[in-house]
Amino acid sequence: MTAGSALRQGQALLEGGGVAEARLTAEVLLCHALRRERVYLYSHPEHELSTVEWLHYGRYLHERLKGKPTQYITRRQEFFGREFVVSAEVLIPRPETEHVVERAAAVAREARRVLDIGTGSGALAVTLALEQGRELVVATDISAGALRVARENARRLGALVRLVRTDLAAGLGGAFDLIVSNPPYIPESEIAHLQHEVRDWEPRVALAGGADGAEPYRRIVPEAERLLRPGGWLIFEIGFQIEAAVRAAFGPRWRDIETGCDLAGLPRVISGRYAP
Ligand SMILES: C[S@@+](CC[C@H](N)C(=O)[O-])C[C@H]1O[C@@H](n2cnc3c(N)ncnc32)[C@H](O)[C@@H]1O
Incomplete structure (x- = not known):
């Protein structure tokens, strides 16, 4: 599974679950699973997910579908230009x-x-x-x-x-x-x-x-x-x-x-x- 197709699948899953901003959310969760910045997804859509990355991504998507806010999944939120x-x-x-x-x-x-x-x-x-x-x-x-x-x-x-x-x-x-x-x-x-x-x-x-x-x-x-x-x-x-x-x-x-x-x-x- 490449990062590009993982992203498309994640987006479709979130859209199907009625999650707002499905594309952005899928990107943030995939980055979190890969421990990479978002720019990496655009420059490396062919990145092959390891089993662990795939499992993490799936879990994050599942948590988001159940309603957990993205920030509680990634444990991060920016405030006044700093990451909290x-x-x-x-x-x-x-x-x-x-x-x-x-x-x-x-x-x-x-x-x-x-x-x-x-x-x-x-x-x-x-x-x-x-x-x-x-x-x-x-x-x-x-x-x-x-x-x-x-x-x-x-x-x-x-x-x-x-x-x-x-x-x-x-x-x-x-x-x-x-x-x-x-x-x-x-x-x-x-x-x-x-x-x-x-x-x-x-x-x-x-x-x-x-x-x-x-x-x-x-x-x-x-x-x-x-x-x-x-x-x-x-x-x-x-x-x-x-x-x-x-x-x-x-x-x-x-x-x-x-x-x-x-x-x-x-x-x-x-x-x-x-x-x-
Ligand atoms: C709306 S949140 C604001 C958190 C943070 N200041 C912010 O702006 O993101 C309110 C905070 O007040 C705390 N809080 C509620 N009642 C309190 C009380 N009686 N004494 C002290 N802190 C209280 C809550 O635990 C919570 O962390």
Whole structure:
């Protein structure tokens, strides 16, 4: 079996199973089985698959057909130009979350002490640690499995991040210049209606944001008031349906509250400056 025909067969199988972007997915899974970059497939369509490569490819296709997201099969996802390790214990970092990094660069470029609440794979904490000269980056998560993945990413990418297992920011002290968070924000009633790849595979603790999706935000704002220095910034990723609820959560001690939209034009980021 050559790589070219394996690709065609994989694509047909995935299309038959209703998998979106079947061609691209087959390419990614075949590359993963061959341990090669995608360019190799185009330059070597005549590559003969070994028995082990064929078995791996078949298993990956089968897993994808059962609904497992491609990133959990390859254990990789790119975020802000870097490759992050992912496992089923963390949310797959989304491109929309890069807007949080961009907002941080826009309003808090000089922030030296940074806290990421609910770090998951560490995508935000590691990126923020590497993008600017920081003095301290602390990242929390309630999930021990997520912290293991974040630790692996920090180590692989050479970022200095202090990882703490706690409920939001409980037990932390110190004056931060910037707090970022992409907390779980799916309203309880909507979980059942999520795309099945998300609902059945991504960790529920990374998705469920209480009755209206804004509960974690209402808990994080008082924590930010405790942990930010006056003038420090809080930047949230939000779901577009909860923009009003999150803005309301900021309260009277906050200034310069601003919403930013993602590439689809939907509210995706809210930032505010703590001005007690
Ligand atoms: C939506 S995911 C975001 C992950 C990552 N920051 C990202 O943007 O890709 C939310 C994360 O918050 C964590 N989390 C949920 N509840 C938490 C809590 N009470 N305290 C700390 N972390 C929590 C979850 O385990 C998950 O890793």
